[in-house]
Structures are given as structure tokens and as C-alpha cells.
Amino acid sequence: MIVWVNGAFGTGKTRACRELVELLPGSLLFDPELVGAGLRRLLPADRLEPAADVRDVAAWRRLVPEVAAALLGEVPGPLVVPMTLLREDHRDEIFGSLASRGLAVHHFVLDAAETILHERGAEHLADYRAARRWLVRDAQLVDVDGATPRQTAQRIAELLSEGRARCPIVRSHEGPGDTVAAAVLLFDERDRVLLVDPVYKPFWEFPGGVVERGEAPTDAAVREAAEELGLYLEPGSLRLLTVDWEPGTGPGRGGLRLVYDGGRLGSGAGGRLRLPADELRGWRFVTLDEAAALLPPGRFRRLAAALGARELGELRYLEAGVPAGRG
Structure with a gap:
């Protein structure tokens, strides 16, 4: 303690x-x-x-x-x-x-x-x-x-x-190996993307998390949306936008990061969001330019690539947020 x-x-x-x-x-x-x-x-x-x-x-x-x-x-x-x-x-x-x-x-x-x-x-x-x-x-x-x-x-x-001062942070122990993680992008009626503010890391994030053993990545994206936002999405409604290989740096682990398009939430969506206080302290819809000040560089590159893939209706493979074969 x-x-x-x-x-x-x-x-x-x-x-x-x-x-x-x-x-x-x-x-x-x-x-x-x-x-x-x-x-x-x-x-x-x-x-x-x-x-x-x-x-x-x-x-x-x-x-x-x-x-x-x-x-x-x-x-x-x-x-x-x-x-x-x-x-x-x-x-x-x-x-x-x-x-x-x-x-x-x-x-x-x-x-x-x-x-x-x-x-x-x-x-x-x-x-x-x-x-x-x-x-x-x-x-x-x-x-x-x-x-x-x-x-x-x-x-x-x-x-x-x-017990009046305990910080309610739920964070499972992280092993040394690489992981597969799934995130879901959700949009408002102005096509701004939803970001969340974790209590256990310094930058904002997409809703999502690590895929559990034996779990399909799409199911993980659906589960994380339910756990983090209180939203229940149909697996068939998600469309894969990017697969990004993230290298491990410092104390962080690397691995494959899958980003799905979860569609628009529509007007009044904020009233339906239910965030777990021990994991997330806030949320907001942002433009790509606004996201640049909230996300770490690699995650911002991943978002930009995912938004580009969404606009063109394609799937992109990335390495460190950059399309493979490009500097």
C-alpha cells in the first residue's frame, strides 16, 4: 500500500x-x-x-x-x-x-x-x-x-x-509479452470521434482494451464498449478500419492494435454513456485537429489512418501508426 x-x-x-x-x-x-x-x-x-x-x-x-x-x-x-x-x-x-x-x-x-x-x-x-x-x-x-x-x-x-483516501483505480497486472487490443471509434452527428480520459495513464484514449485469451477481437471491442461506456453494440455492426503493429517502448508492451468503426451515436448520445469511475474520468467528441493535443503521437497517427480508411471504405495495415512501406 x-x-x-x-x-x-x-x-x-x-x-x-x-x-x-x-x-x-x-x-x-x-x-x-x-x-x-x-x-x-x-x-x-x-x-x-x-x-x-x-x-x-x-x-x-x-x-x-x-x-x-x-x-x-x-x-x-x-x-x-x-x-x-x-x-x-x-x-x-x-x-x-x-x-x-x-x-x-x-x-x-x-x-x-x-x-x-x-x-x-x-x-x-x-x-x-x-x-x-x-x-x-x-x-x-x-x-x-x-x-x-x-x-x-x-x-x-x-x-x-x-479508507477515505483510496484512489479507485482498477488496473490488471501487465505481463511482459505482446498483446492484441481492440478499439472502437464512435462518432457524433458532426462526425467528431469519441475519446475517453483514463485515470491510469497520462493521455486520452479510444474506448477499447486488451483481447482476452480465447476471445475474438470483434467481441473484445463490443465488450469494452459495454464495460467502458455502457453501450451495447452488435458485433455485426462493426467494421474493421486498421490493423496497427505497435512496437513496445519503455515499460509499455507492443502488439497488434485493431481499430473498428462503431458508427454514429446520434444526438443526445452523451446522456447514454456510463463511465466506470475507477477507469475513466471523462469523455468528449473531438475533431482530428483537437485529438492531436490529447493523444500520444503513435495513437494520433493510428486515428488519422483509421479516419482515412473510414472515408475511403478500405482496410489499412499500419506499423507504428504508419501505412506499411511508408516512412
């Missing part, structure tokens, strides 16, 4: 977490700043300047869950983590990676009045003010105005025992 203590710089996270470790038998303090310090020594200067925010480095976001999981293999736990996370996509990436390892995350935010934060010399208050809009939905806020580190720790321990 992970106890992640978030908040603006200067709220006393580390001091409160040191007290919290004393209140939780078997627990261990893990400061991700140590991972950042190691990266600053290892990475070349042109990749990471000394003053850069280490949270923006992909290697840091990959290593923090790895180190956390390794530490919890050595101690009973929980692992108490004092770390500011103000970008929701960073939260999704790190917490999703922890969840994929079967580690429950309990998310707390030490919240103080801005006058108090100014007195403590807290940095990046504008960033925290903006982040607070999503933090109040995701985490359990702990008021630290006038509280000592010990009192803050005691309050966190109470909330922890009540």
Missing part, C-alpha cells in the same frame, strides 16, 4: 510523513526526491539541467513506481511518500503504474490557506491553485492550518484507517 502525501511546496509534507511513519507499524518513508537526485547525477546536462523540474522527466515517472514496488518487497509497508504532484497527467501515469503492480494508492493533500503558504515561502502557488481543482476530486484534503506535524500525521492515520 502507498500513502501518497501531496500538497503545495512548504506545507510540511516531509515532516508530517516522518511523524506518520512512527504511527504506522512496519511503514517506511520513501522520498522520490532521492530518485531525482540520482537522475541529476546520471543524466547528461543537456537532458536535465540542475534547476529543471525532475517530474517532467519520463525516467523519473517510470522509476518512482519501480522503486516503490521494490521497497515494498522488502518491508511490510505501507510506504509513505511525501511528494508534490500538481499535474494530473503525472498523477495518472504514476498511480496507474502503481495500480498495475497491485499496489493500492491512498492520496492525501495537505491544504493550507494561501496566507499561511505565503508566510512559509511556498513556491508555485499559482500551480497549486490550478491543481486544486482536480485534487479535490481525487484526494482527501487535510487542513493543516495551525496543526503541528504530529497532529497532521494523526489526522492522516485516522483517515487512512477509515
Whole structure:
């Protein structure tokens, strides 16, 4: 189990977490700043300047869950983590990676009045003010105005025992092998495509998921539409648009990615969508240009190719989102 203590710089996270470790038998303090310090020594200067925010480095976001999981293999736990996370996509990436390892995350935010934060010399208050809009939905806020580190720790321990701060992220363990995944594209009356916002990864996605053992890809697309959107599609209504070979990169697995045309949902479709809160936080219909800002590059190329195939009424084979034989 992970106890992640978030908040603006200067709220006393580390001091409160040191007290919290004393209140939780078997627990261990893990400061991700140590991972950042190691990266600053290892990475070349042109990749990471000394003053850069280490949270923006992909290697840091990959290593923090790895180190956390390794530490919890050595101690009973929980692992108490004092770390500011103000970008929701960073939260999704790190917490999703922890969840994929079967580690429950309990998310707390030490919240103080801005006058108090100014007195403590807290940095990046504008960033925290903006982040607070999503933090109040995701985490359990702990008021630290006038509280000592010990009192803050005691309050966190109470909330922890009540299970009030657990992040509801359902993410099955991922093995090392390649996979086959099926996605379905759904459109509104203006031919905008539906994208969803997962809670366990930093980018938006198409509705879909990994094909289970013994399951036909078309059946997987139908199942995922039902599980993720509450929509029940007829398998015969789907048309395959693209088959994309996605190479594995970093911690991600590769494999075949099949994209189906699920047709138009029509006016008022949004009222019929039912998203599982532990997997998806939102949806929207977007144009191709709008999708460019929401999808990672490879997935955007796949979408563009699928929309092209839909327009021409053809099936396209891709590799890394690019038609085979083209650069």
C-alpha cells in the first residue's frame, strides 16, 4: 500500500510523513526526491539541467513506481511518500503504474490557506491553485492550518484507517509479452470521434482494451464498449478500419492494435454513456485537429489512418501508426 502525501511546496509534507511513519507499524518513508537526485547525477546536462523540474522527466515517472514496488518487497509497508504532484497527467501515469503492480494508492493533500503558504515561502502557488481543482476530486484534503506535524500525521492515520483516501483505480497486472487490443471509434452527428480520459495513464484514449485469451477481437471491442461506456453494440455492426503493429517502448508492451468503426451515436448520445469511475474520468467528441493535443503521437497517427480508411471504405495495415512501406 502507498500513502501518497501531496500538497503545495512548504506545507510540511516531509515532516508530517516522518511523524506518520512512527504511527504506522512496519511503514517506511520513501522520498522520490532521492530518485531525482540520482537522475541529476546520471543524466547528461543537456537532458536535465540542475534547476529543471525532475517530474517532467519520463525516467523519473517510470522509476518512482519501480522503486516503490521494490521497497515494498522488502518491508511490510505501507510506504509513505511525501511528494508534490500538481499535474494530473503525472498523477495518472504514476498511480496507474502503481495500480498495475497491485499496489493500492491512498492520496492525501495537505491544504493550507494561501496566507499561511505565503508566510512559509511556498513556491508555485499559482500551480497549486490550478491543481486544486482536480485534487479535490481525487484526494482527501487535510487542513493543516495551525496543526503541528504530529497532529497532521494523526489526522492522516485516522483517515487512512477509515479508507477515505483510496484512489479507485482498477488496473490488471501487465505481463511482459505482446498483446492484441481492440478499439472502437464512435462518432457524433458532426462526425467528431469519441475519446475517453483514463485515470491510469497520462493521455486520452479510444474506448477499447486488451483481447482476452480465447476471445475474438470483434467481441473484445463490443465488450469494452459495454464495460467502458455502457453501450451495447452488435458485433455485426462493426467494421474493421486498421490493423496497427505497435512496437513496445519503455515499460509499455507492443502488439497488434485493431481499430473498428462503431458508427454514429446520434444526438443526445452523451446522456447514454456510463463511465466506470475507477477507469475513466471523462469523455468528449473531438475533431482530428483537437485529438492531436490529447493523444500520444503513435495513437494520433493510428486515428488519422483509421479516419482515412473510414472515408475511403478500405482496410489499412499500419506499423507504428504508419501505412506499411511508408516512412
